[in-house]
Amino acid sequence: MKLITAIIQPEALEDVLEALDEEKIHLKTVSNVLGCGRQKGHTEVYRGRKEVGNLLKKVRLDIAVNDNFADATIKAITKAARTGNIGDGKIFVVDLEACVRIRTGETGPTAIG
Amino acid sequence: MINAGDTSWILISSALVMLMTAPGLAFFYGGLVRRKNVLSTMMQSFFALCLISVQWVLFGYSLSFGPDIGHFIGSLGWFGMKGVGGAPNADYAGTIPHILFAFFQMMFAIITPGLITGAFAERMKFAAYAAFILIWTTIVYDPICHWVWGVGGWLRNLGALDFAGGTVVHISSGISALICCVYLGKRKGYGKAPMPPHNLPLTILGAALLWFGWFGFNGGSALAANELACSAMISTNTGAAMAALTWMFLEWKFIGKPTVLGGATGAVAGLVAITPASGFVSIPSSLLIGLAAGLVCYFAVSVIKLKLGYDDSLDAFGVHGIGGIVGALLTGFFAEKLINPAGNNGLFFGNPSLVGVQALGVAVTIAYSAIMTFIILKVVDMVIGVRVNQEEEVSGLDITQHEESAYTLLD
Numbered sequence: 001m002k003l004i005t006a007i008i009q010p011e012a013l014e015d016v017l018e019a020l021d022e023e024k025i026h027l028k029t030v031s032n033v034l035g036c037g038r039q040k041g042h043t044e045v046y047r048g049r050k051e052v053g054n055l056l057k058k059v060r061l062d063i064a065v066n067d068n069f070a071d072a073t074i075k076a077i078t079k080a081a082r083t084g085n086i087g088d089g090k091i092f093v094v095d096l097e098a099c100v101r102i103r104t105g106e107t108g109p110t111a112i113g
Numbered sequence: 114m115i116n117a118g119d120t121s122w123i124l125i126s127s128a129l130v131m132l133m134t135a136p137g138l139a140f141f142y143g144g145l146v147r148r149k150n151v152l153s154t155m156m157q158s159f160f161a162l163c164l165i166s167v168q169w170v171l172f173g174y175s176l177s178f179g180p181d182i183g184h185f186i187g188s189l190g191w192f193g194m195k196g197v198g199g200a201p202n203a204d205y206a207g208t209i210p211h212i213l214f215a216f217f218q219m220m221f222a223i224i225t226p227g228l229i230t231g232a233f234a235e236r237m238k239f240a241a242y243a244a245f246i247l248i249w250t251t252i253v254y255d256p257i258c259h260w261v262w263g264v265g266g267w268l269r270n271l272g273a274l275d276f277a278g279g280t281v282v283h284i285s286s287g288i289s290a291l292i293c294c295v296y297l298g299k300r301k302g303y304g305k306a307p308m309p310p311h312n313l314p315l316t317i318l319g320a321a322l323l324w325f326g327w328f329g330f331n332g333g334s335a336l337a338a339n340e341l342a343c344s345a346m347i348s349t350n351t352g353a354a355m356a357a358l359t360w361m362f363l364e365w366k367f368i369g370k371p372t373v374l375g376g377a378t379g380a381v382a383g384l385v386a387i388t389p390a391s392g393f394v395s396i397p398s399s400l401l402i403g404l405a406a407g408l409v410c411y412f413a414v415s416v417i418k419l420k421l422g423y424d425d426s427l428d429a430f431g432v433h434g435i436g437g438i439v440g441a442l443l444t445g446f447f448a449e450k451l452i453n454p455a456g457n458n459g460l461f462f463g464n465p466s467l468v469g470v471q472a473l474g475v476a477v478t479i480a481y482s483a484i485m486t487f488i489i490l491k492v493v494d495m496v497i498g499v500r501v502n503q504e505e506e507v508s509g510l511d512i513t514q515h516e517e518s519a520y521t522l523l524d
Contacts, residue, residue, distance in 0.1 A: 011507035014306055034522050045516040057522060 001096035001112060002070045004077075006061045007035055008089040012081040013059050019080035020063075023072045027113070029062040038086050058089065064096055066109045115201060116208035119337040123209050123217050126333025130220035133326030134227050135159045141319025141381070142231055145427045148311040149509025150235045151519045157230040157242060162223050164243065165250055169219040170194055176255040178205065178218065181265025186256045204264045206336040217333060218258075225254050225282045231429030232290035233297050233499075236506055239514040241499045245489060249289065253485045257285050257478055273474035274448055274456055274467070276345065277334035279389025279441040280478045287434020288479050289486040290425065296490045297499060299424035301506050308426075313374055320377035324353055327384045331391040341453055345391040348399035349384065352391070355400050356383025359407025367415075378432060382410035385436030386443070393448035393456040402443050409439050438475055445471035 008016060013030070020028065034055040043050050065073050074091055082088055101111040139158035143151045165173065172192055179187030191197050194215065202211040226246035237245075260266040261273060261281050268280075275281060300308065310316060331349040335342035360379025361371035386406030387399055394402065414431035425431055445468035448459035458464040493499055500506075505513035512518055 011504070014302060014507075032522055042512065043516060044512070044518060055523075 001099060001109060002065055002067060003094050003096045004061075004063045004065060004070065004073050005092045005094075006063075006077045006081070006089065007033070007058050007091075008061070008077070008081040009083075009087060010057055010059045012083075012088075015080040016061070016077055019076040020073065023069075023076045025063065025065065025069060025073050025076070027063070031060050031062075033058050033060045037090070056087070064099060064112050066112055114208060115199075115210060116337070119206075119208040119339075120210065120213060122338035122342065123206075123213050123333055123336060126329035127213070127217045127220055129326045129329025130217070130224065130333065131162070131326075133323050133330065134220070134224045135162050137319050137322035137326050138224065138227050138230075139319065140315045141323060141377075142234060142316075142427050144312040144315030144317075144319060145231075145310045146234050147308060147509070148520055149511055149518075151311065151315075151511065152517050153239065153510035153514050154230065154234055156239070156515060158227045160243065161227040161230075161246055164247060165223040165226065166219060168247060168250055169215075169222050173222055173250060173255055174215045174218065176251065177222070177258040178215070178263050181259070181263060184260070184265055184267035184270065186259050187263055208337055214336070217336075221278055221282055221330075222250060222254055222258070225278075225286045226250050228283070228286040228429055228433050229290045229293060231427030231433075232294040232425050234426040235510065236297055236300050236500055238498060238501050239510070241493050241497045244493050244497060245499070248489050248493070249486065252489070253285060253289065253482055254281070257281050257481065260477075261474070268474050268477070271470055271473070272457060272467075273470050274393055274444050275389045275441065275474070276392035276444075276456075277331045277388045279385070279437045279444065280474050283385045283388060283433045283437030284441060284475060284478045285482045287430050287432070287437050288482040290429035291423070291434060292483050292486040293490065294425045294430070295423050296487065296494075299422075300426065301503060303424045304422070310374065317373055317377050320381055324350075324380055324384060327353070327388075331388060335392060341392055344396075344452060347396060348391045348394060349387050351396055351399040352387030352403035352406065353380045353383040355403025356380060356386065356407035356410070359404050360411050363407070363411045378414070378428065379407050379411070382406045382432045382436040385433050386410075386440035388437070389440045390444040390447060393444060393453050393459075395447075395449060395452055398447035398449075402440060402447065405443060406436050406439050410436050438479075441471055441475050442468070445469075 035058040036055050043052050063073055099111045100107050135158045139155040143155040146154045175189050175191035176187045179191040182188050197211050197215050199210045201207050206214045226249055258281050260268040261275050327349055328346050332342045332346035335345055357376045357380035360375045364375045365371045383403040383406045386402050390402055410432055413435040414428050418431055446460045448456050449462045450458050457467050459467045
């Protein structure tokens, strides 16, 4: 089992969700986050004063999958979120030790899908 | 002869109508869009207030109400409010200063282009918007205003009744809204991804402020503090309440639950429909007009829009265009001289010809607004480009058009 965490541009979310659906990966958690990578901050102007924000709005997806789905998940996200510009985001993959479905008490690979 | 009571009521009414644009319309529409577009949407109403205020004192009032040229438009004789002063103009309002009548009318000219913004919300370039409303107000609103209300205007001469702006304000803006949303095309992802209103309490606040301001809009259109103003104000309130109830009960029946947004939308539809009729009809008639507005606009917004598939994002056409047409036509049925001797009797009071005149006014307003709006959009599109690019649309108009954001994630 793997836990895949992707940090992507907010505007890429729609396409990423669509790409994941095509790979039959339906279970995911999505959150708004702020982050700071190599992309330059954006500016906002308030009463004539420019403010450069270092932290940018990003979207985070957390997806737990069984091993045989990991590659498809990563490929789908990469393909849909890539524009080639700085700031496209990152994907982190870690081994997932355990998984429990609260409703039934199932554990392990059967609890994921 | 200036009357102090009349003058103070129209001063207050002018301020009430101002309140309808910003904050009323700004909040009403602002709450309905996604969070990345709330400021740009409110800006459109606020900007209309600023831009049309200047347009009006320079030449808008003169084109609308100035000395008639060929029954089509006013001349520039009153450019810069020349000759429009403290003395009443008996043709328009004999008991208040002429300058106050011009000011009251200014607030109508401001809200009208503001209403259109509901159709192209979340995708129009700001520079294009600014150019569009300036040109639109000058060559669509000002002439129609002159036809219906200006001395010498051809629809006024025919006897078309429009108490507070059913054709001038709501049909003109509503039809233009339809042309705009068809011309600009759907928002990216429309129909696929849900686009829920981001803050309904703002919308309800806006709707309630619109309702409040409408007392000045319709009540003030009596241009005096008299029985007619009282009757218009009560008709207005009745029409709004009845349409809101109708809308909520329809939802209850067909969807399962009455919604707050449905109530607010119904109220605005009722207010729109009662606008042309408010100074000519009895209270029972206003109940029926509200009922009709609720039924027809609900059908237009929840059934016809989905069938035809155009993205009238905030229902500017469905509520203002359709509601305005319902009200203008029903004025031809329900008007009675008993309420307003300066008006006329409608079909139900022995004068079927009024329906024809009203229908003519509606048809001409639809045709003229539609054609001119299309031409303006075409020209603005060639010079500036009307729609933001896809990237800007996805990032939101707040940050891309104004470099601001309404809400922060932290702090």
